[in-house]
Amino acid sequence: MLPVEIRPSIFWVGMNDRHIELFEGLWSIRDEGVSYNSYLIKDKKNVIIDLSSKLNADELFDQIRAVIDPSTLDYVVINHMEPDHSGSLRSLTMLAPNVTILGSAKTKEMLNTFYGITENVRAVVDGEELNLGEHKLKFFSTPFIHWPETMMTYEMSSKVLFSCDGFGGFGALNGTIFDDPNVPVAWYEEQAMRYFVNIVASFSKPVKNAIAKLKTVPIEVIAPSHGLIWRKNPTRIISLYERWANYAGVAGDPGVTLLFASMYGNTEKIMEVIAQGVVDEGLPISIYNVSETPITYILPSLWVKRGVLIGAPTYEGSLFPDMSSALEMAKQKHIFHKLAAGFGSYAWMGGGQRDFNDRIQSLKWENMGNFEFTGSPNFRELEAGRKFGADFAMKILAR
Numbered sequence: 001m002l003p004v005e006i007r008p009s010i011f012w013v014g015m016n017d018r019h020i021e022l023f024e025g026l027w028s029i030r031d032e033g034v035s036y037n038s039y040l041i042k043d044k045k046n047v048i049i050d051l052s053s054k055l056n057a058d059e060l061f062d063q064i065r066a067v068i069d070p071s072t073l074d075y076v077v078i079n080h081m082e083p084d085h086s087g088s089l090r091s092l093t094m095l096a097p098n099v100t101i102l103g104s105a106k107t108k109e110m111l112n113t114f115y116g117i118t119e120n121v122r123a124v125v126d127g128e129e130l131n132l133g134e135h136k137l138k139f140f141s142t143p144f145i146h147w148p149e150t151m152m153t154y155e156m157s158s159k160v161l162f163s164c165d166g167f168g169g170f171g172a173l174n175g176t177i178f179d180d181p182n183v184p185v186a187w188y189e190e191q192a193m194r195y196f197v198n199i200v201a202s203f204s205k206p207v208k209n210a211i212a213k214l215k216t217v218p219i220e221v222i223a224p225s226h227g228l229i230w231r232k233n234p235t236r237i238i239s240l241y242e243r244w245a246n247y248a249g250v251a252g253d254p255g256v257t258l259l260f261a262s263m264y265g266n267t268e269k270i271m272e273v274i275a276q277g278v279v280d281e282g283l284p285i286s287i288y289n290v291s292e293t294p295i296t297y298i299l300p301s302l303w304v305k306r307g308v309l310i311g312a313p314t315y316e317g318s319l320f321p322d323m324s325s326a327l328e329m330a331k332q333k334h335i336f337h338k339l340a341a342g343f344g345s346y347a348w349m350g351g352g353q354r355d356f357n358d359r360i361q362s363l364k365w366e367n368m369g370n371f372e373f374t375g376s377p378n379f380r381e382l383e384a385g386r387k388f389g390a391d392f393a394m395k396i397l398a399r
Contacts, residue, residue, distance in 0.1 A: 003040070003066050004177050006221060006229060007158035009134065011040045013048070013063035015056055016172040023170065027198045028294040032191055033172030036060075036084060037225050039162055040067055041155065044133030045074040048092075049153055049162045050085045050225050057088035061095065070095040075130075077137070078103040079164035080150045081110045085225055090115050102130070104141060106149035129156070140213060142166060144206035146199060152210070159220040166210060167237045169195045169227030177229045179236075188228045189240060195226065196244045197300045202334050204248035211242050247303055251337050254396060256285045257301040260311035261320045266345040266376045270385040271311045274343060274371070277389025283307070283396060290326045302330055307396040308340040308365065309389070314352030319359065320344075327359050336364040339399060341392050343371035343385070368395050 004012040014037040021030040038060060039049040046068055052060040064070045073096040078086055081103070089111075093099060098120070101111065105123040112118050124130070126141035136156040143150060145166045153162040169192030179185050200207060222230040222237055230237045256278050262268035271287070278285050286301040290312075302308065312323035319327075340363075342356035353370045360367060371388045373381050 009042045013040045014038045015059045027296040035173045047075040049077040051088045053084045054087035057091045073099045104149045142210040144203045146203045161219045164225045168224035179232045197303045204245040207245040252306040255305035256307040257305045258287045258309040261291050261322045270377050273382045273386040274389035277386040278393045281393035283393045291322045302335050308338045310342045312344045314346035317351035319352045319355040338365045340365040341368040
């Protein structure tokens with residue numbers, strides 16, 4: 001897309017990436033894509049706020065040239081040092097050799113370790129203001145959203161908050177950058193939730209701290225580094241992030257996330273009737289095959305739902321490896337204090353459920369029971385599986 005004027009003399013100069021398959025080399029966005037949002041303020045002092053990866057540098061520079069000569073840039077604001085926001089910095093300094101780089105004190109350290117940049121760097125402090133002419137910037141320290149050096153930049157006259165990874169989301173921008181009425185905002189909210197849980201959820205307390213700091217700041221536009229720019233309803237994305245952050249350390253809403261893996265279909269057979277039992281009791285359920293569904297799509301359900309059912313066969317005396325990996329990622333993302341139960345088949349010796357019981361201790365999940373069977377489930381075991389699901393649902397509802 002061409003540059004877009006967000007407010008007078010404030011431009012989006014970003015780009016879409018519809019080819020990347022893994023964000024951070026880990027999270028699948030093959031179908032959704034992602035935007036890299038950079039912002040340019042044209043004034044007596046010209047400023048660009050956040051950049052792009054080095055792979056997208058040429059496209060970024062073309063966007064800047066459509067508004068100003070890059071050599072006339074006075075400042076580059078680095079809200080966050082992650083290379084998808086700063087990777088094109090060295091190339092930019094060659095186009096604008098007199099540019100001053102602004103960031104937090106920690107950013108100043110990291111610029112040296114990442115890029116060997118030590119000249120023309122100035123650290124700004126929390127609450128510091130910078131006059132550009134018609135515009136004035138104010139810097140807010142927001143550490144650990146989601147690295148220690150992060151900050152947000154606020155343009156005071158237009159009331160635009162450049163929030164970097166805060167309030168961001170997955171999903172390429174399709175024809176417009178804004179939360180306009182003709183835009184499928186619900187889809188972008190879903191992508192923002194997945195982004196939050198995948199990228200930011202482990203840092204929920206810093207998110208809440210940042211939201212509290214911004215409570216008295218009049219904000220008319222939220223301009224993150226990924227995803228929609230919120231101008232119609234900027235408080236919407238703030239309230240969503242606050243709600244998602246509040247799930248940290250709590251069991252969550254009534255509902256069940258069912259994860260399963262099955263080598264020969266036996267565990268899958270019992271999974272179907274266990275799910276039937278859950279729904280019989282009126283609980284919503286989300287079902288994921290961990291061997292086929294990327295973990296990026298599973299984590300949001302685990303984050304918000306109270307109950308977790310884990311179905312996997314025994315594999316060499318332990319839990320099936322794909323399930324073990326899913327539980328490790330849940331631990332990595334601090335998805336704690338759930339109510340859980342396990343089920344699965346084994347051929348000649350057990351061990352999968354014992355391994356499950358051990359693993360959920362580190363997740364601080366409360367064990368609500370196990371259901372284990374040999375070989376293929378018979379009709380009696382299928383009936384028992386349905387009851388197992390119903391009993392589990394009733395325990396969830398009782399909490």
